[in-house]
Amino acid sequence: MNNKGILIIISGPSGAGKGTVVEELKKDTNYMLSISATTRAPRKNETDGVHYFFKTAEEFEKMIDDKKLLEYASFCGNYYGTPVDYVNEKIENNKEVILEIEVQGALQVKKIYPDAVLIFLTPPSMGELRKRLEGRATETPEKIKMRLDRATEEFGIIDKYDYIVINDSVENAVENIKCIVKAEKMKAYRNLNLKSVLKGDILNA
Amino acid sequence: MNNKGILIIISGPSGAGKGTVVEELKKDTNYMLSISATTRAPRKNETDGVHYFFKTAEEFEKMIDDKKLLEYASFCGNYYGTPVDYVNEKIENNKEVILEIEVQGALQVKKIYPDAVLIFLTPPSMGELRKRLEGRATETPEKIKMRLDRATEEFGIIDKYDYIVINDSVENAVENIKCIVKAEKMKAYRNLNLKSVLKGDILNA
Numbered sequence: 001m002n003n004k005g006i007l008i009i010i011s012g013p014s015g016a017g018k019g020t021v022v023e024e025l026k027k028d029t030n031y032m033l034s035i036s037a038t039t040r041a042p043r044k045n046e047t048d049g050v051h052y053f054f055k056t057a058e059e060f061e062k063m064i065d066d067k068k069l070l071e072y073a074s075f076c077g078n079y080y081g082t083p084v085d086y087v088n089e090k091i092e093n094n095k096e097v098i099l100e101i102e103v104q105g106a107l108q109v110k111k112i113y114p115d116a117v118l119i120f121l122t123p124p125s126m127g128e129l130r131k132r133l134e135g136r137a138t139e140t141p142e143k144i145k146m147r148l149d150r151a152t153e154e155f156g157i158i159d160k161y162d163y164i165v166i167n168d169s170v171e172n173a174v175e176n177i178k179c180i181v182k183a184e185k186m187k188a189y190r191n192l193n194l195k196s197v198l199k200g201d202i203l204n205a
Numbered sequence: 206m207n208n209k210g211i212l213i214i215i216s217g218p219s220g221a222g223k224g225t226v227v228e229e230l231k232k233d234t235n236y237m238l239s240i241s242a243t244t245r246a247p248r249k250n251e252t253d254g255v256h257y258f259f260k261t262a263e264e265f266e267k268m269i270d271d272k273k274l275l276e277y278a279s280f281c282g283n284y285y286g287t288p289v290d291y292v293n294e295k296i297e298n299n300k301e302v303i304l305e306i307e308v309q310g311a312l313q314v315k316k317i318y319p320d321a322v323l324i325f326l327t328p329p330s331m332g333e334l335r336k337r338l339e340g341r342a343t344e345t346p347e348k349i350k351m352r353l354d355r356a357t358e359e360f361g362i363i364d365k366y367d368y369i370v371i372n373d374s375v376e377n378a379v380e381n382i383k384c385i386v387k388a389e390k391m392k393a394y395r396n397l398n399l400k401s402v403l404k405g406d407i408l409n410a
Binding site for chain 1: 206325327360361363364365366367368369370371381384385387388389391392393394396397399400
């Protein structure tokens with residue numbers, strides 16, 4: 001089998017439990033979260049190359065021009081993006097690299113990086129999603145409505161995703177994602193090297 | 206998630222261990238081997254609808270004309286084929302249906318039945334394949350050479366397969382095939398029903 005990692009993109013509505021699932025995946029040392037580039041100023045305790053790659057606006061815009069970002073967006077006056085070189089290096093070193101990004105960014109990455117695996121994480125039901133959002137002390141009724149409307153929108157494009165994982169329990173969701181990654185690694189198109197390996201092997205057998 | 210079964214097609218060179226792997230999969234009651242239609246006469250102890258669907262040549266040819274076969278071939282003057290109605294019925298009942306067929310038949314099925322999952326089972330190396338073939342008391346050196354040549358040919362089209370599973374141990378191969386089936390069931394395109402279920406669910410939430 002080939003020994004490259006997989007770029008895993010996890011999206012899903014706010015309240016689907018992406019953060020918890022990603023934290024759990026990261027406990028497996030084969031999995032790691034990608035590090036974003038940003039023009040935001042570092043906060044106390046934030047280290048360049050650990051929490052973010054901190055860039056000036058000029059540097060970031062040069063990365064855009066040089067196509068050094070898998071995707072990027074601006075938020076509250078700052079740029080955030082995924083550096084392609086960093087992802088490639090980890091993939092080559094057989095690491096599964098996780099990107100937790102929203103739907104539009106995910107589709108942007110898939111275009112540039114067709115080998116990426118797009119996973120849409122969903123709560124078992126919208127009733128459950130509402131319950132989870134209401135359980136967050138920080139959410140006003142308006143915000144909850146906005147988030148549910150957004151979820152409805154996002155469900156409209158799940159057919160653009162490769163897989164749908166139902167987060168009925170973190171344990172199941174993590175196990176299912178790991179199974180997807182394992183299966184993806186057995187995809188024929190990721191293992192065409194075997195063709196010549198086994199053929200050459202026949203001649204020498 | 207949808208509750209339809211998956212049509213699994215397993216191919217691979219003679220000596221790859223298809224038979225043993227399929228026997229092991231069948232121990233899981235969710236998995237079953239498809240039953241072929243044939244014009245061959247039933248042998249003692251063979252029951253119609255259990256070992257084969259026994260057909261006259263006329264009946265079989267009518268099945269061909271009516272497109273009631275996923276694939277068929279003739280061998281030693283008899284027809285053998287896979288009845289589409291039987292496969293469909295089992296898939297609808299959430300059974301994983303296994304077809305163990307050679308490469309050309311597999312590609313024929315994939316055309317008619319794009320949801321089928323094509324798995325190419327391969328020995329870990331050609332040296333191992335030769336060893337396994339030599340270990341069979343029934344194989345002459347000429348037959349072994351023929352089978353290795355055939356294997357070389359088959360490897361030429363593994364890129365037409367969905368997955369490659371290396372049969373380094375039966376246990377691993379079976380676990381890997383089950384993981385592939387599990388992942389396939391999470392494919393977004395197999396679960397588009399969730400789109401309306403969850404959307405409807407939002408409105409009622």
